[in-house]
Amino acid sequence: MSPMSIINSVSEVLVPVHREGYRFIAIFAAVTLVLFWLGIGPLAWAGVVLTLWCAYFFRDPERVTPLRDGLVISPADGRISAIEEVIPPVELDLEREPVTRISVFMNVFDVHVNRSPVDAAIRKITYVPGLFVNADLDKASLDNERQALTLERSGGQRIGVVQIAGLVARRIVKFVNENDHLSAGERFGLIRFGSRVDVYLPKGVKAMACIGQRAVAGETVLADLNSVEPERSGRPS
Structure with a gap:
């Protein structure tokens, strides 16, 4: 897979996040940082995964809507x-x-x-x-x-x-x-x-x-x- 294909694939996933998700992502990220600070590695890395999932959940991609009456x-x-x-x-x-x-x-x-x-x-x-x-x-x-x-x-x-x-x-x-x-x-x-x-x-x-x-x-x-x-x-x- 070419570098451009990889960039295009990532951009399709990392679409804009809806503002309703900002505080949830911040909470997940803050908890993750605390876990890293406490040295609880396995839980901290789980927090990274959950933070990324939260950002993915609240994604808000652009769509192309068919326009025709009815x-x-x-x-x-x-x-x-x-x-x-x-x-x-x-x-x-x-x-x-x-x-x-x-x-x-x-x-x-x-x-x-x-x-x-x-x-x-x-x-x-x-x-x-x-x-x-x-x-x-x-x-x-x-x-x-x-x-x-x-x-x-x-x-x-x-x-x-x-x-x-x-x-x-x-x-x-x-x-x-x-x-x-x-x-x-x-x-x-x-x-x-x-x-x-x-x-x-x-x-x-x-x-x-x-x-x-x-x-x-x-x-x-x-x-x-x-x-x-x-x-x-x-x-x-």
Whole structure:
């Protein structure tokens, strides 16, 4: 591998860190320095690894968002863990009828900065305290700590986005307020340390993504509001 290839590979990993991570990185680094000062070598080197991981966790890379009316873009990095017809949670204030929900599960190595799936105004933000069971479980949608955003497009069509804290996550951070306007791909919050984001599509809209697919926040197309094609299926290859 050439020196330039190595530099390019490192630069892809050491992307800008979101400011929300600064104090956590500082805490990990300070503890690590104390351990070196105390001469506890093995723990100190473990601290180095954890400090680097913390910086990696809070990375906030630039993304290239597809621009076309009707596209619904993934709000999170991770694995699409479920696509199913469900009744939206009451906190979204959507119609009480089954719609397609797409769940994106983020592990502790995924980017945790969340982005808006569409151009829309935030009509409602609701924080719901709760448990911290594995976010990959279906019951996490109702039991876990979560934050629900109701997004309204210019024509009045609404989409729900719910950030769900997971087994390790203990804080959902928002960067926006009600009545703010978001562009597709714009950052609206993050979840610390392992979690999930659910997207509730308007009635009749089907997913263009597949279960098991890896999604990239701000880039991967989950659905097309203007399409009438049936739900897609996929296979490992």
